[in-house]
Amino acid sequence: MLDSLDPLEELDRLEKRLAKYLPDAPTPSRSTDRARYRNDPVGYFRDVLRIEPWSRQRDLLTAVAQHPRNAVRSGHKVSKSNSCAGIAYWWADTRSRGGVVLTAPTGRQVEEILWREVRAMYARCPPDTFDAAPAKLPSTGLRFPDGRFIIGFATDEAERLQGFSGDELLFIVDEASGVDEAIFEAIEGNRAGGARVLLTGNPTQTSGTFFDAFGARAEFWNRVHISSEESPNVTGEASVPGLATAEWIAEKRAEWGEDSPLYQVRVRGNFPEQSENAIIGLGLVQAATARHATTPDEGPLSIGVDPARFGDDETGIAPVRGKRAHAIRTLRSMDTVDVAGQVLATCSELARDGETIRVQVDEIGIGAGVLDTLRRRDSVKLAKGGGTARLVAVGVNAAESAPTSDLYHRMRDQVWFATRDWLRDGGAIPDDGRLHGELVAPLYAFDTSGRYVVEPKAKTKARLGRSPDRADALGLAVFRAPVVTSGYRNRVIDDL
Numbered sequence: 001m002l003d004s005l006d007p008l009e010e011l012d013r014l015e016k017r018l019a020k021y022l023p024d025a026p027t028p029s030r031s032t033d034r035a036r037y038r039n040d041p042v043g044y045f046r047d048v049l050r051i052e053p054w055s056r057q058r059d060l061l062t063a064v065a066q067h068p069r070n071a072v073r074s075g076h077k078v079s080k081s082n083s084c085a086g087i088a089y090w091w092a093d094t095r096s097r098g099g100v101v102l103t104a105p106t107g108r109q110v111e112e113i114l115w116r117e118v119r120a121m122y123a124r125c126p127p128d129t130f131d132a133a134p135a136k137l138p139s140t141g142l143r144f145p146d147g148r149f150i151i152g153f154a155t156d157e158a159e160r161l162q163g164f165s166g167d168e169l170l171f172i173v174d175e176a177s178g179v180d181e182a183i184f185e186a187i188e189g190n191r192a193g194g195a196r197v198l199l200t201g202n203p204t205q206t207s208g209t210f211f212d213a214f215g216a217r218a219e220f221w222n223r224v225h226i227s228s229e230e231s232p233n234v235t236g237e238a239s240v241p242g243l244a245t246a247e248w249i250a251e252k253r254a255e256w257g258e259d260s261p262l263y264q265v266r267v268r269g270n271f272p273e274q275s276e277n278a279i280i281g282l283g284l285v286q287a288a289t290a291r292h293a294t295t296p297d298e299g300p301l302s303i304g305v306d307p308a309r310f311g312d313d314e315t316g317i318a319p320v321r322g323k324r325a326h327a328i329r330t331l332r333s334m335d336t337v338d339v340a341g342q343v344l345a346t347c348s349e350l351a352r353d354g355e356t357i358r359v360q361v362d363e364i365g366i367g368a369g370v371l372d373t374l375r376r377r378d379s380v381k382l383a384k385g386g387g388t389a390r391l392v393a394v395g396v397n398a399a400e401s402a403p404t405s406d407l408y409h410r411m412r413d414q415v416w417f418a419t420r421d422w423l424r425d426g427g428a429i430p431d432d433g434r435l436h437g438e439l440v441a442p443l444y445a446f447d448t449s450g451r452y453v454v455e456p457k458a459k460t461k462a463r464l465g466r467s468p469d470r471a472d473a474l475g476l477a478v479f480r481a482p483v484v485t486s487g488y489r490n491r492v493i494d495d496l
Contacts, residue, residue, distance in 0.1 A: 034094045039065050044090040048129065049121060054232040054240060057083055060224055061090075067222035068196045071176070071213035073203040075228030075269040077244035080200050084172050085117035087198065088150045093130070095148070097168040101161070102138065102152035105178040110138050110152045114174055118142070118150065155179050161186040167194030176201040176210040184209040203271040206282070211271060215282060215440050216464055218433030225286075228267045277443045279454065280420045285436050288429045295324040295428035301351055301389075302358040304476025306469050307339055307367040308332065313466075315339055316473030319350050323422075325429045325477070326350065328470045336369030343370070344391075347380045353387030360476045363395035371395045396481045402451075403482050409447050413454045415475040416442060422478040429474070438468035 037044040041061040045051045053061060057079045063070050064087055074080055084102065092098040102118075104110045115138035122134050122142075134142040138152030155173070161183065171187050173179055176199035187197055199210055213221040228234070231244035249267060256262040261272040264283060271282045299322020308315040308331070315331040331342055347357050357380070361371045374393035381388055398415065402408035408417065419439070429435060441464045443455050461467050 035096075037090065038094045041065050041087060041090045044094065045086055048093070049086055049089065049125060051082075051086060052238075053083075054079070054238055056226045056230050060226070061087065063222055063224050064196075064198055068191075069213075069221050070197070070224065071199040071210060071221045072224040072226065073201065073210075073214060073269045073271070074226040075244065075265075075267045076202065077242065077248075078226045078228055078231055078269075079240070079243060080226075081113050081117045081174070082121075084114060084174055084198070084200060085121050088118060088170075088172060089121065089130075091168075091170045092142075092144070092148045092150050095168040096146075097166055098148045099164065099166060099169045100150040101164055101169070101171050102150065102174070103155045103161075103171070103179075103183070104174040105155055105180075107154040109175055110154050114138070114172075115152050118152075155183040161190065165190055165193045165195070169193075169195035171195060171197045173197065173199045174201060177203055177205040177208070179208075179210070181208060202265060203269060204265055206271055212437075214271065214286075214436075216437035218436050221433075223433075225269055227269050277445065278440060279416050279442050279444050280423065280439045282440050284420070284423050285429070285439050288423045288427055289431050289436070291426070292324065292428040292430055295426070296322070297324050298322045299324075300358070301347075301355060302360065302477050303343065303346060304473040304478070305339070305343055305359060305361040305367070305370060306473040306476060307336070307362060307365070307370050308469065314469040315342075316469040317343055317346055318470070318473035318477040319346055320474070320477040321350070323426045323428055325427065325474060327430050328432060328435060328473055330470065336366055337373055339370045340373035343374060344377065344380055345383075347389065347391060348383045351380060351382055351389035353382060353385065353389065356390040356392060358392050358394060360394045360396050360479065360481055362472065362476060363397055364399060368395075394481050396476055396479070405451075407451055409449075409451045409453045411481075413444070413452050415472075415479045416444075416454045417452060418479040419471070419475040427478065432470065434466075435470040435474065437464060438466075438471035439474075441468060441471075 034044070034048065037048070041064060042053060042058050045053050045061065060072060060083055072080070088100040088102060092100050102110060102114050104114060115134070119134050122130065132142055132144045134150070141149055141151030143149045169190065171190070173183070173187070178201075191197065199213060201210060203210070203214070205211055214223055228244035229249060232238040232240050233243050233245045234249060252263055252267055264270040265272055270286060301319065301321045304316070304318040304320070306316040315334065317329040317331070319326040329342065329346060331339060334342070343359060347359070351357050359374055361367050361374065363371045371393055374391070377391050379388045379390050396411060396415070398410065398412035400411045402411050402414040404414055408414040423429075442460045445453050445455070447453050457467065
């Protein structure tokens, strides 16, 4: 009887009986197939999520692929939640150890906004798109068979972040203006292992990590700004249901006023003006940066020089032509002759034949030596095109009484407010994170005579973590100091 059984059939029967006692064989992860999208979130949105991102959304996706720390401030209804959910899928699905932590100030924001978008995005995809499905609760999350995950929870418990680590971890913090600083400290601790972070939000607060990402700490962040006025429904790029419309923007402009903080924050995605006693508001700096590319390089050339006094400080050389500031040049560990040489080289490169260059130097301390060296030169030869330009070096003593003594206490006070007025009058500055942070840092008060007094530089430096050398150099370039017509070489200047 046994001889009548086919050996292959008997083996197949035994394997079926044993199968229920053996673990399932591992199946290849889809992340292996999706790895080709590792640096292409735009392609992932199109091919996997079946979403065609609009232009500013593409800018955001590309930024996250290219930079480890991104901060995105925006107006309302610009695809922010949709972008966060899609980025979470892209990150976890294209990395073998991908993990994403979604968080926001409240549980409602996580569950009803971020996680709802995660679940809706899954539902819109074909059934076999992913190896796992998102649970109903963000705290349970979406967990792939091979350990990859997307999870969400509110930021009320910093200790919950301490269990996450790895070089393929991404933290997405929505409404980052309202997140407690302890959360950012915990995230930074996790970043030591290579984790990345994306901050998004409406810029409602003028303090904290999110604010500093666009101000005092801007140099450490890649920054993205998306206004509701750039919505594809407004520009005509496309028709995307749910995004800001021209009608809504017109309604808010009429309701709030274009210059109101509400309109600036909720529509344009600008931070509200900070402390009432800040000399230069962040909005002023942002506007000056935005118009830099279109501001003509016309008018007289002036150069401000703020020589460094200490080892950690920078010497700043700030060229300004008319209303347009050029990139500020910084130097370290150079003596007075070297600094003067760099100033002359800047003049030679940027001057035009026959013009007069005004170079204003902070003459306190080592600046006196720089000033004396420059005063020995009447002109400079141009590096391009031949010709010469006249050179006039002017000393500025920040500790002296202000020229307009009924309004300002010291020269330094008037220089800072002259910088503010120059920005208000259309001055344009390059996209320099360190300069931006320095411009918005100093505060002012009034003396007993009702004159403006800028806080001591030591206070600004303590709050900023460095000396505002670039901002000081810019101020020296745009301020018109009184020109002494007697004294050294008795130079008379009529055309300045």
